[in-house]
Amino acid sequence: MKRTVSQPPTKAYESWGRYPRVEPCGVIPLDWRDELPDFGALGASVLPYGYGRSYGDSCLNKNGILLDASGLRRFIAFDDETGVLRCEAGVRLDDILSLVVPRGWFLPVSPGTKFVSVGGAIANDIHGKNHHQGGTWGRHVRRFELVRSNGERLICSAEENAELYRATIGGLGLTGLITSAEIQLKPIKSAFIDEEQIRFESLDEFMELAQESVDDFEYTVAWIDCFVEEGRYIRGHFMRGNHREAPDRPEDAKRALPLVVPFNLPGGILLNQYTVRAFNTVYYHRQVAKRVRKTIHYEPFFYPLDTIHNWNKIYGDAGFLQYQCVVPVENDNAAIKEILSRIRRSGEGSFFTVFKTFGEIASPGMLSFPRPGVTLALDFAYRGTSTLDLLESLDAVVRASGGAVYPAKDARMSAESFHTFFPAWDEFSEYIDPCFSSSFIRRVNGEDTL
Amino acid sequence: MNRRPLVNHTGSVLIFGATSAIATDVARRFASGGATLFLVGRSEEKLSALRDDLLVRGAARVETAVADLTEIESHERVVEAAKQALGTLDQVLVAYGVLGDQRASETSVETTLRDWQVNATSTIALLTLLANELERQRFGTLAVISSVAGDRGRQSNYVYGAAKAALSAFLSGLRARLSKAGVHVVTIKPGMVDTPMTAQMKKGPLFASPARVGQDIHQAMLRGRDVVYSPWYWRGVMLVIRLIPEPVFKRLPL
Numbered sequence: 185m186k187r188t189v190s191q192p193p194t195k196a197y198e199s200w201g202r203y204p205r206v207e208p209c210g211v212i213p214l215d216w217r218d219e220l221p222d223f224g225a226l227g228a229s230v231l232p233y234g235y236g237r238s239y240g241d242s243c244l245n246k247n248g249i250l251l252d253a254s255g256l257r258r259f260i261a262f263d264d265e266t267g268v269l270r271c272e273a274g275v276r277l278d279d280i281l282s283l284v285v286p287r288g289w290f291l292p293v294s295p296g297t298k299f300v301s302v303g304g305a306i307a308n309d310i311h312g313k314n315h316h317q318g319g320t321w322g323r324h325v326r327r328f329e330l331v332r333s334n335g336e337r338l339i340c341s342a343e344e345n346a347e348l349y350r351a352t353i354g355g356l357g358l359t360g361l362i363t364s365a366e367i368q369l370k371p372i373k374s375a376f377i378d379e380e381q382i383r384f385e386s387l388d389e390f391m392e393l394a395q396e397s398v399d400d401f402e403y404t405v406a407w408i409d410c411f412v413e414e415g416r417y418i419r420g421h422f423m424r425g426n427h428r429e430a431p432d433r434p435e436d437a438k439r440a441l442p443l444v445v446p447f448n449l450p451g452g453i454l455l456n457q458y459t460v461r462a463f464n465t466v467y468y469h470r471q472v473a474k475r476v477r478k479t480i481h482y483e484p485f486f487y488p489l490d491t492i493h494n495w496n497k498i499y500g501d502a503g504f505l506q507y508q509c510v511v512p513v514e515n516d517n518a519a520i521k522e523i524l525s526r527i528r529r530s531g532e533g534s535f536f537t538v539f540k541t542f543g544e545i546a547s548p549g550m551l552s553f554p555r556p557g558v559t560l561a562l563d564f565a566y567r568g569t570s571t572l573d574l575l576e577s578l579d580a581v582v583r584a585s586g587g588a589v590y591p592a593k594d595a596r597m598s599a600e601s602f603h604t605f606f607p608a609w610d611e612f613s614e615y616i617d618p619c620f621s622s623s624f625i626r627r628v629n630g631e632d633t634l
Numbered sequence: 635m636n637r638r639p640l641v642n643h644t645g646s647v648l649i650f651g652a653t654s655a656i657a658t659d660v661a662r663r664f665a666s667g668g669a670t671l672f673l674v675g676r677s678e679e680k681l682s683a684l685r686d687d688l689l690v691r692g693a694a695r696v697e698t699a700v701a702d703l704t705e706i707e708s709h710e711r712v713v714e715a716a717k718q719a720l721g722t723l724d725q726v727l728v729a730y731g732v733l734g735d736q737r738a739s740e741t742s743v744e745t746t747l748r749d750w751q752v753n754a755t756s757t758i759a760l761l762t763l764l765a766n767e768l769e770r771q772r773f774g775t776l777a778v779i780s781s782v783a784g785d786r787g788r789q790s791n792y793v794y795g796a797a798k799a800a801l802s803a804f805l806s807g808l809r810a811r812l813s814k815a816g817v818h819v820v821t822i823k824p825g826m827v828d829t830p831m832t833a834q835m836k837k838g839p840l841f842a843s844p845a846r847v848g849q850d851i852h853q854a855m856l857r858g859r860d861v862v863y864s865p866w867y868w869r870g871v872m873l874v875i876r877l878i879p880e881p882v883f884k885r886l887p888l
Contacts (some may be wrong), residue, residue: 195837215830218679255830258683259690283691 190226190249197250200496201239203503203566203595206246206623215255217272217363223333229621230333232357234274234301238308239506240595242356242624251361253303259283260364267369268326273303273362278490280367285482289369290427292324294486296538303362308592309354309549313403313425313486316543318370320554322353323547328365333619337363342548351615354549356591358625360617374428377403377485381476382424383468387417387517387524394541397424403485406539409464410524410562417524419468420539428479457531464535499565505595507575508561510542510554511587519585520558523578527562530574534563550608553590561593572596591624602628643856644668644694646720650703650712650760651730653680655829656779658687659848660727660855665693669725672716673698703730704752706759713763722771725855726764728757728778733831739793746793753797758804765808768817776812777820777855778805782863784823785872788888809860818858822851825868 190210197208209228212221223230231245232253244250256274263269267289269280277291278298284290294312295305304310309322318324327341330352338360340349352359380401384390390406397404401424408420489495496504511519527533538561542554564571579601582589588605589597603609616625647664649657652673661671665688673696675681681698688696697719701708717723734749761778768774783791784798802821809819826832828841842865850864863869878886 191834194833194835213830213833216680217683258687260683260686262690 190221190228193250197233197244197252198236199240199243199595200237201504201506201566201593201595202496202499202501203505204241204244204623205503206241206244208245208250209247210249211252212249213252213255214274214361217256217329220331220361220363221251222335223331223361223617223619226619230361230619231622232273232303232307232361234304235276235299237297237300237304239593240591240624241627242308242591242594242622243304244623245621246623248621253301253361256303256363267371268366269369270364270366271302272364273301273306273328275302276300277302277305280369281482284369285372285375288371288373290372290482292368292370293318293321295321296487297490298487299490302365302367303357306353306362306365307355307357309547309552309554310592311542311554313405313423313540315545315554316398316404316541317402317545319543319545320354320547320549320552322549322552323545324368325353326366326368328352329363330360331363332360333617348615350548350550351612352549353547354552355612355615356551356622356625358616358620358622360620372427374430374432375482376428376432376479377425377482378428378479379423379425379477379485381471381478382422383420383471383474384422385416385419387521390418390420390422390539391513391517393422393424397422398541398543400426402426404540407467408537408539409468410527410533410537411461411464412528414525414528417521418539420537421468421471425485427482457533460533460535467535499563502566504566505564505571505575506561506593507564507578508559508590508593509578509582509587510557510559510590511582511585512555512557513541517558519581519587520560522581523560526574526577526581532564532567532571532574537562550612551591551606553588553592555588557587561590591628594624597628599628599630643725645724646670646672646722647725647727648672648674648716648720648723649727649729650674651728652698653677653684654729654831655844656824656827656847656851657727657729658684659844660729660851661688662691663848663852664725665689665691665696668692668694670695670720671697672719674701674703674712674716676700676702703760704756706756709760709763713760713767717767723764723767723774726768726774726776727851727855728760728764728776731757731779731781731831734791734794736791736793749793750797753794754800757801761804761808765812765817769812769815771817772815773817775818775820775855775858776808777822777851779822779824779851780805782823782825782868782872786876786883790888806861820851820854820859821861822847822854822864823861823868823872824864825871 190212193211226249229248230251233243233250234253253274256272258272260270264287277300295310305321306325309320311320327339330338330340338345404424406420406422408418410418412419540559542556542559544556583604647669651657653675671693673681678700685696685698699712699715701712732749732752739746780802781798783795784802787795805819805821812819824847826841827847829844847864854862
């Protein structure tokens with residue numbers, strides 16, 4: 185049965201930042217790969233939607249139709265010997281982890297939450313703490329099936345339909361519907377991570393730590409406090425780790441569960457510069473020793489926030505914006521220093537600011553975000569124009585530096601910024617499916633305002 | 635409540651209406667424990683997609699049969715094929731049904747009887763066959779998805795509710811009969827579940843996920859429970875609804 189009529193949404197289809205709030209005109213739940221609607225006959229543009237973990241408007245389609253892919257959540261094949269997994273596009277990364285970790289395999293790239301779909305991981309070409317060694321998610325996607333509005337079902341890989349393969353990786357869901365994908369997993373011997381946390385006092389110290397960790401540590405990331413005096417720019421905790429080499433013992437399982445909530449936010453907390461600063465100070469000093477080594481389960485290491493469902497709601501009804509940019513490491517880090525100074529002066533900022541260096545490994549994706557440099561990610565409660573002005577001023581620094589802002593987290597960058605950050609747009613735009621669109625892409629092409 | 639320890643069921647599982655969201659979830663739970671499954675559904679493609687998924691999750695073996703179970707003549711063939719494939723019928727789940735359109739049924743005898751054929755007549759026919767197999771075998775569990783809607787006829791969906799009421803009553807009698815042969819009959823009464831069956835309905839806080847209901851069914855089957863409301867709070871909700879006197883009930887917009 186081919187559905188040709190969408191239905192009004194029967195639940196909220198929001199993005200993770202809950203800003204902007206825009207409604208689709210209809211939703212089509214996708215439950216079976218062989219039972220897809222005729223995209224061209226729906227009378228409005230369509231956009232695939234997974235679990236709404238993109239922060240801004242890249243997963244929204246105002247007055248258009250969302251294709252709810254959460255029903256495409258089946259495994260297709262898994263080879264224990266080679267670690268090649270085939271699954272439907274709505275399979276979540278936590279589904280994969282619970283299947284493969286006991287069998288000695290792991291995700292090739294882990295983002296900050298395991299509640300994202302495989303299709304969304306491809307469309308945003310996600311990255312993780314191992315970017316300096318593993319590159320982006322797209323590098324580990326061997327092939328996928330893409331359904332276009334003309335009815336074509338194309339297998340895309342580096343060899344077959346190679347241009348659509350490159351366009352779809354990081355292509356924000358605009359090149360057609362990904363129905364299934366084949367992922368190369370990585371072997372592990374243990375579900376635990378040997379982790380080292382090192383307290384650092386300044387941006388220079390961070391840079392040194394990042395540099396010295398590139399070869400010996402598969403995973404690196406830092407949590408930073410950017411409310412320190414001018415000249416130091418940041419202080420924080422540098423975390424680096426590797427999968428444990430020793431196999432798990434039975435008692436390890438007990439140690440891993442229950443997962444500990446790393447912190448607890450009392451209800452109704454006032455989110456302002458004083459609480460944020462106080463939190464950051466306390467969090468910084470929670471580790472007294474300069475260097476702490478421990479072995480922890482992969483869940484708290486990779487997904488500390490997943491234990492708090494709906495943490496996005498602490499920002500209240502107005503929602504929040506996450507800002508993630510990358511700037512090249514050059515000229516004495518002038519750009520990153522300027523960005524940190526502007527954030528510090530604004531007094532805005534989040535409980536958790538994440539800082540990491542991206543490596544040189546290129547992605548096959550045309551519109552892929554990660555590129556060599558330092559990446560910074562933090563949340564801003566949405567407070568109207570003051571928030572938007574601040575982020576626009578950060579964009580200006582990023583534009584001048586030759587960096588980029590992450591579309592998966594964006595709800596406000598200007599058309600000028602987008603086209604500066606993503607010069608491959610012209611090449612990419614040839615591969616957009618004529619029936620697919622999103623609020624994000626209309627906004628950065630000046631076709632739609634909020 | 636029967637609290638025998640839960641062990642992984644590595645025996646056989648036969649599921650009718652296997653490609654429904656709830657049945658799929660139950661099938662996955664049995665698959666990851668290493669069971670052998672026989673799936674009955676209407677679509678070859680859907681059964682095949684589900685079979686692949688269950689094999690990845692650890693099922694020892696998965697066989698399928700395509701059948702429209704509203705055609706009662708198909709039942710013998712399917713049950714025979716399942717017996718051939720599985721040897722014994724350890725765990726059986728009957729999970730097919732149709733929500734129907736109450737409004738359409740009110741103006742069409744044909745629609746009313748067609749839905750009745752799916753939810754009551756054909757299911758009762760199939761259960762008669764399965765009951766005799768399990769009684770002969772002298773062990774096994776027969777779980778059937780009924781509904782809270784069968785606990786009292788409400789104006790908003792009494793055609794569906796009446797069929798489920800017939801089913802629940804049938805199961806109650808069957809349970810008493812088969813208990814003498816050591817066979818468990820489990821009546822499952824889910825409330826509202828967020829599945830393709832209810833795709834058109836506005837979702838509220840009372841909607842449960844298929845995983846939640848699937849977990850309840852899986853546990854009830856392994857434990858050999860009698861009547862299970864899923865989620866559990868529907869037992870209380872339906873108790874209250876059954877206690878409302880008819881003169882009041884008929885005025886309620888339920």
